[in-house]
Amino acid sequence: MATELNSNPGLRFPTGLGTSDADSISLLGQDLAADLMGKVGFGELAFWLVANRRPTPGEVRVFEAVLVALADHGFTPTAIAARLTYLSAPDSIQGAMAAGLLGGGSRFLGVTEDCGRFLAEALRDGRTASDIAGSGARIPGLGHPVHKVRDPRTPVLITIAQEEGLYGPHLRLLEGIAAVHPKKLPLNGAGVCGAALADLGLPVEMLRGFALLARAAGLLGQIAEEHRRPIANDVYMTVDRNAVYEP
Amino acid sequence: MATELNSNPGLRFPTGLGTSDADSISLLGQDLAADLMGKVGFGELAFWLVANRRPTPGEVRVFEAVLVALADHGFTPTAIAARLTYLSAPDSIQGAMAAGLLGGGSRFLGVTEDCGRFLAEALRDGRTASDIAGSGARIPGLGHPVHKVRDPRTPVLITIAQEEGLYGPHLRLLEGIAAVHPKKLPLNGAGVCGAALADLGLPVEMLRGFALLARAAGLLGQIAEEHRRPIANDVYMTVDRNAVYEP
Amino acid sequence: MATELNSNPGLRFPTGLGTSDADSISLLGQDLAADLMGKVGFGELAFWLVANRRPTPGEVRVFEAVLVALADHGFTPTAIAARLTYLSAPDSIQGAMAAGLLGGGSRFLGVTEDCGRFLAEALRDGRTASDIAGSGARIPGLGHPVHKVRDPRTPVLITIAQEEGLYGPHLRLLEGIAAVHPKKLPLNGAGVCGAALADLGLPVEMLRGFALLARAAGLLGQIAEEHRRPIANDVYMTVDRNAVYEP
Amino acid sequence: MATELNSNPGLRFPTGLGTSDADSISLLGQDLAADLMGKVGFGELAFWLVANRRPTPGEVRVFEAVLVALADHGFTPTAIAARLTYLSAPDSIQGAMAAGLLGGGSRFLGVTEDCGRFLAEALRDGRTASDIAGSGARIPGLGHPVHKVRDPRTPVLITIAQEEGLYGPHLRLLEGIAAVHPKKLPLNGAGVCGAALADLGLPVEMLRGFALLARAAGLLGQIAEEHRRPIANDVYMTVDRNAVYEP
DSSP states (O other): OOSOOSOOTTOOEEESSEEEOSSOEEETTEEIIIIITTTSOHHHHHHHHHHSSOOOHHHHHHHHHHHHHHSOOSSOHHHHHHHHHHHHOTTOHHHHHHHHHHTOSTTTTTHHHHHHHHHHHHHHTTOOHHHHHTTOOOOTTBOOSSOSSOOTHHHHHHHHHHHTTOOOHHHHHHHHHHHHOTTOOOBOHHHHHHHHHHHTTOOGGGHHHHHHHHHHHHHHHHHHHHHHSOOHHHHHHHHHHTEEEOO | OOSOOSOOTTOOEEESSEEEOSSOEEETTEEIIIIITTTSOHHHHHHHHHHSSOOOHHHHHHHHHHHHHHSOOSSOHHHHHHHHHHHHOTTOHHHHHHHHHHTOSTTTTTHHHHHHHHHHHHHHTTOOHHHHHTTOOOOTTBOOSSOSSOOTHHHHHHHHHHHTTOOOHHHHHHHHHHHHOTTOOOBOHHHHHHHHHHHTTOOGGGHHHHHHHHHHHHHHHHHHHHHHSOOHHHHHHHHHHTEEEOO | OOSOOSOOTTOOEEESSEEEOSSOEEETTEEIIIIITTTSOHHHHHHHHHHSSOOOHHHHHHHHHHHHHHSOOSSOHHHHHHHHHHHHOTTOHHHHHHHHHHTOSTTTSTHHHHHHHHHHHHHHTTOOHHHHHTTOOOOTTBOOSSOSSOOTHHHHHHHHHHHTTOOOHHHHHHHHHHHHOTTOOOBOHHHHHHHHHHHTTOOGGGHHHHHHHHHHHHHHHHHHHHHHSOOHHHHHHHHHHTEEEOO | OOSOOSOOTTOOEEESSEEEOSSOEEETTEEIIIIITTTSOHHHHHHHHHHSSOOOHHHHHHHHHHHHHHSOOSSOHHHHHHHHHHHHOTTOHHHHHHHHHHTOSTTTTTHHHHHHHHHHHHHHTTOOHHHHHTTOOOOTTBOOSSOSSOOTHHHHHHHHHHHTTOOOHHHHHHHHHHHHOTTOOOBOHHHHHHHHHHHTTOOGGGHHHHHHHHHHHHHHHHHHHHHHSOOHHHHHHHHHHTEEEOO
């Protein structure tokens, strides 16, 4: 090989995540085999990987409750897209999962990040709940297309955060906004998740990422069910057989 | 920046594709602006990029006929997946296109590559049409789930290849197999495309890639139509409203 | 199958793109085999699919010049990502292409859409070149990180548009802005492409899509070259061997 | 809307995963808010979603140890591809994660599935360790490109499986093969993960999916670190500045 790839004095790529040599594997400065495997839960590790600090048990409980809340919402557009992709390319499960995650954009999975970010900016700017509620602007996390009266996830997640002593300024501001908002809209559970994650000190730029991680588990469930009891071909046929040509 | 990124004596990444400096842009050893833009068609360039040689006008005609034949097949699973992804994440058109391409696997877009590869291997091994037809094995490119009598693309593509003097051993072998096959199956147009591309001397490992390139144009059309006259939300609602819980 | 998938009186999915039955395949209201294959170029078809009208020969020439200009820029982050993905999953060429397209976001491929959209909005609002140039705001399409004096694609594309009588208000406004801008920045070729596409009447929401289509051809070239003469493992090794643990 | 999307007598899409109505959200037949959030861990839920049964605490411990083992291996090709994609399209974190997952194919993440599947087929066919070891065929899970003597994950995962009473026929066969294999190769930790997952009764077709889920957490960590302390632009520049044109 023409290229000299060994340790090159001019190049340096720092990382605090995984490194390894012939005898050992490190992750986050820990010995992966001796210190992490069997001792750290998967959700705990995900938190640690992003926040670059090990969470407390209470933080893990809130964090995993959020991931559980966001994992699967049934036949969402992203779940259907993943199943159709698995139908077309069953040899490439990574493609089906990727296709499902790609729907995790502004419209369907975005409210978690949007709500957390909105609250973080409002707190930074010193805005109050009544100021925000009275502004007339759309507030991410307020209202839900299906759960028009009450999103069942909302009180449960708030209770868990309170039990763990992790009910902080983001959740407080969000509840405060809902309490004084003229439209009496319910708090969207996915938005509350964003507030809870922000109260855990997780970076708001990564909140959508946690929704995607949660959804990765849900998509795997969708793909496994598609494997056991397929519906994607029926979806395809339903669309194709009812296609109508219109210029 | 700690890292010295300028030209590094130990590193060397060769390419025959695009390079540029402050004043010029080269592509395939040509001056992009002076020699290619306005002088080379897009299909011609795509052929050149993959085959590393400029195609003749006849080769371009066959090649573009293949791309046209494969661009869009209506509401395929991949088209529906792209539309659902665009519905979920309309701000990220690259995600919708990627989701659509990810269905380009073994089942729906694979026959082009499978047929070309099958014929190339058969020719390499000196097999004859009657040997293959009599083997009882499934032959990629023979038969079509919808066009059970005749795929309308097949005679047209064969005629174009003949007109351009590019009807070669792969197309000949494929037609030969169909002629003697006991089941009287029609030649699948997408499979014929693979044979035609192989007769152009294109590498069989890249044949699926040409189907994907063709499909990229079709997906763009699907996304543009979804933008103008959406159906993805109706697809989603049709599935979601008819979901039935079964353990 | 429990589900009745045949034509269902309550369902209707309109499309003006591809439809087919046992004997024929239609695309854009044309007979695919009789009217399109061998008669319509691939770039021409891509334009037609998105714009829902057949372009004139002059429009095809400008359009294909844009696609050629945007197809490949060498070892961009997206090209490297595609090659690394092909290294990891060589059996799934669709994954490598998708990974490459996913970098087609705001930073590297976005200027085409951003420039076209900016000009379209400025024209709609009746803004003049001097008003815009004097506003102090960043103008998409003005300036280039490498081509600091002149982007060689710019004059060529403008000349082609003029030759074809397709130099319209978007290109005129963009040139006008550059002429009076105090910083004397060159016009970015990718931005000029966006202006030229907008002058063709193509929807500004789809401009990034054309950049992605062009790039799909370039990525295919990158993957084919990676297959012939790989560099991705060298890239990986260069990074891995020079990784340094820092908490 | 012309289309009647409400519950349609002819259509039926069964699912055992998520369903919801105005007042409640169910997942896996449980009340998501009352029965799962705060009570079920994220790894536990992922297992349940795929296996369609709730795992025991011992199964959760083995399963999460596997996910932790596979989450991140530093600057792998997939991690670099995800970072380059984030560099190009920072507004679309789902694209960066998807690009990273797309490298989860046959070469880098495939050994988990390949090993589990190989062992499952060998057990089904009643093959013995010495029969397999003596066959001369390549055995997925045996040998590692970096850990040439011992993969530190291997003994730890086997011990955890034994502690939880979940050391079953797949792990036993794999250890048996290694013990009698003439080449004295170490057991690859990622392969052992596949054997351990197969011993949990998880479907072998989904094993790659678990590796992808684990990697989703690792990719999120890579993207978060790229956000805090970027290296992707240095990678890009290292390649671009050392590009050499060769036809």
